[in-house]
Amino acid sequence: PLKDSRIVSKRTLPISPGSLIIHRPPRKILSSLSHHQDQTLTTLPLLLREELGRATWTFLHTLAAQYPENPTRQQRKDVKELMSILSRMYPCKECADHFKEVLRANPVQAGSHDEFSQWLCHVHNVVNRSLGKLRFPCERVDARWGKLECEQRACDLEGTTTSHIEF
Template sequence: MTIDDSASSSEKKRGDQLSSLLKSMGGGGDCDRPACDDTKSALSAALQRVGEARVASKNSTKQSTYTECPPTREEIGTSTWSLLHSMAAWYPTSPTANDQKLMTGFMQALARFYPCTWCATDFQQNIELNPPKTETRDDLCIWLCEQHNVVNQKLGKPLFQCSIDKLDERWRKSTDPKCQK
């Protein structure tokens, strides 16, 4: 077996593993979302690293150490807003009563367990005054944008335009060439 044969054999094996993993995660055919491509790439890279780590561990008795610092408030905030806006962008247009209940519960749980205690308390108060609007995707997107603006105003940051067209352009299907893959 040549090196090329071995490489293509491991690539095929990784491809089979990726396909199997995506199916086990419920990833049948609904992958028109931009995050799906990133997920496939991340899982593929992770499978490759696992394979490389197995080879490295066979060839070495030395243990590697993994050190990473806890995320800062700023890093958590940016990541959380990205997740929330992306979830809202892909929330059902006509959600079921159960969808609405789950999304409201998610927002309440986030407000309760958010790692920054001041931010958590603030968000709890905000959703007490203005509960999540989960009746439609548009309602949720706009409500979340308004909540983000409440926080940005307190922090002296620029405010977002909370129209569904602007939000969809940013979080669902951007037409900006730099966002095209």
């Protein structure tokens, strides 16, 4: 259990105030996973797929909120690669295949913070429409998924360099 430390690579770091806290999935998800561990998420309970979807969209919109106004070439490439990887490796095959189609019809736009945030909102709405859900007004995307509040710009992607972390 990660109570007072978190694992980063092979080292353990103390959690400081304001740092990210890792939460375990709700018990119902864990019990569903252990009960159906040999099945894909397309055959798991709909609730689990919906929770996975919400968590994924929260992650992606939070990433977009931190995305720089003037991203480097590498940052633009990384975002496009992340979306491509999601469309191939997402734990729900049906969802991954659908996302692949959505990406083909709506190529990633990541030239700036606003462009990426608006593109992601549009893509999220495309997926929502296919699920019979309501459209989210993209003019409110920054109000819904704003920048993270981190001490000393620890969440800021500006100026990050490309380095690969090994686990």
